[in-house]
Amino acid sequence: MKENEEIVLEANQDYFEGRPNLDKIIFKIFHGSPLEDIFKSFMEGRLEETSIAFKEFRDPAKLKNFYIVRKPMLSLRFYGMQMKTKPLDNKKVRQAVNFAMNREQIDQEAFQGMDSITDRIIPLGMPGSSPTKVLYPYNPKRAKELLAEAGYPEGRGLPPLEFWSASKAEMTQRELEVVSSNLAEIGMNLQVHYETNWKKFEEMLISYKTPIFRYAWYADIPDPDNFLGILFHSKSKYNFTGYNRSKVDKILDTAKKEVNPLKRVDFYRKAEQMIMEDAVIVPTINHVFQQAYQPNVRGVEVNALGGPYIPMKKIWLSKGN
Numbered sequence: 001m002k003e004n005e006e007i008v009l010e011a012n013q014d015y016f017e018g019r020p021n022l023d024k025i026i027f028k029i030f031h032g033s034p035l036e037d038i039f040k041s042f043m044e045g046r047l048e049e050t051s052i053a054f055k056e057f058r059d060p061a062k063l064k065n066f067y068i069v070r071k072p073m074l075s076l077r078f079y080g081m082q083m084k085t086k087p088l089d090n091k092k093v094r095q096a097v098n099f100a101m102n103r104e105q106i107d108q109e110a111f112q113g114m115d116s117i118t119d120r121i122i123p124l125g126m127p128g129s130s131p132t133k134v135l136y137p138y139n140p141k142r143a144k145e146l147l148a149e150a151g152y153p154e155g156r157g158l159p160p161l162e163f164w165s166a167s168k169a170e171m172t173q174r175e176l177e178v179v180s181s182n183l184a185e186i187g188m189n190l191q192v193h194y195e196t197n198w199k200k201f202e203e204m205l206i207s208y209k210t211p212i213f214r215y216a217w218y219a220d221i222p223d224p225d226n227f228l229g230i231l232f233h234s235k236s237k238y239n240f241t242g243y244n245r246s247k248v249d250k251i252l253d254t255a256k257k258e259v260n261p262l263k264r265v266d267f268y269r270k271a272e273q274m275i276m277e278d279a280v281i282v283p284t285i286n287h288v289f290q291q292a293y294q295p296n297v298r299g300v301e302v303n304a305l306g307g308p309y310i311p312m313k314k315i316w317l318s319k320g321n
Contacts, residue, residue: 005029009312021299021316031196035169039292048294048317052114067293072116073306074123074219075287076227079163079179081280084242085211087158092150094279097212098136099143100186101179101282110175115285121227121272123286125304127261128224128268135276143186155187164210166201168194172214205240215240216287219305224268225256232275243280 007027011020028047030038035051042050052063081088081097088094107117119136122129144154152158161183165172180190190212195201204210217238219226229252230236234244248271255267275281289306299314 015313017313020313022312025312025315031198035171042292042294045294048297050292052290052292063292065295067295067297067300069289069291069293069300069302071289071302071306072125072304073287073289074126074222074304075216075306076118076121076123076283077115077214077216077285077287078121079282079284080210080213080215080241081282082208082211082213082240082242083244083280084208087150087152088161088211090150091278092146093152093158095136096143096146096150096186097183097188098279098282099139099146100182100188101136101284102138102182103284104138105182106175106178106284109178110171111285114171114290115288118283118286120283121231121275121281122224122268123219123227126219126222126224126227128265128272130269130272136279136282140182140185147186147188152187155189158188160189160191161212162210163190163192163212163214164201164204165192165194165214166196166198167214168196176214206237208240208242210240213240218287218308222304224265224272225252228252228268228271228275229256232271232280241280243275243278245274245278248274 006029009025009027011023013019028041038047038050039052041047052068079097079101081094083089083094103117103119111117116124118124119134120130124131147153147155147158163176163179165176176190176192180192183190195204205213205215217227217231230238232239232241232243232248233252234246234249251267251271251274255264255271258264258267287306289302291307293300296318298316298318301311301314303309
């Protein structure tokens with residue numbers, strides 16, 4: 001899709017559950033998630049729905065005349081590390097990156113309460129979620145020790161690390177400024193790049209051209225395999241980190257076949273622990289669905305799977321507003 005193009009969904013007159021309330025729904029295309037521009041269009045009445053831009057989130061007065069929906073989602077945003085690329089093929093370097101990340105600082109300076117910070121893969125609210133002891137608390141001293149053990153004392157000899165993001169929104173740029181500062185503290189030089197054309201960004205992920213990348217995954221079904229199996233099984237097409245550990249594959253395969261729900265959860269927790277110890281990603285947040293709607297929008301129903309699962313056929317527009 002190109003900038004300013006649209007996706008148009010027209011009502012199916014013969015839908016078996018009855019005709020939808022709206023004749024059509026139009027999705028506007030904004031590459032790179034420029035929330036400020038999107039919100040401006042919303043304020044001007046050219047959109048019925050929008051994500052909430054950072055400035056507006058911190059200034060509730062701007063939202064008081066609109067219909068706001070907030071719902072925790074089964075999702076994960078993380079920084080993936082390409083294991084086929086040096087020096088990220090070294091487990092100690094990846095662990096150092098994890099210890100260097102100050103999630104509290106990222107939350108305060110970038111997210112500021114818009115989402116829920118996390119240090120796990122399986123999101124809160126999903127079977128298997130285990131808020132146990134933090135594996136990688138913010139500890140730059142430990143990060144420096146690991147770099148030294150990997151052969152890069154104080155970061156000497158480390159090549160610049162390329163970081164790729166598909167979003168160039170103001171909040172994203174502020175987030176990556178904090179990340180760059182965190183890594184600079186331990187001697188790592190992060191070079192941030194943006195590719196806001198999603199097709200090109202995905203092609204880079206598939207061809208392993210993104211040494212470190214910012215990515216998000218949203219559950220299709222409320223099951224831990226929807227995260228662990230899809231993102232980390234060696235045969236998954238969404239395994240953009242190149243992670244390949246036969247023992248983890250075996251556990252994930254066994255878990256999919258296990259019919260006892262308690263045993264199944266144990267398998268997934270074990271797999272999650274092993275993946276986290278390998279430090280293949282840096283988990284950052286669980287998203288919260290938060291959208292603003294024009295006051296005449298009615299019938300919005302949201303569950304923990306988020307926006308894609310809103311039953312659009314139930315939405316209607318009041319003529320009174």
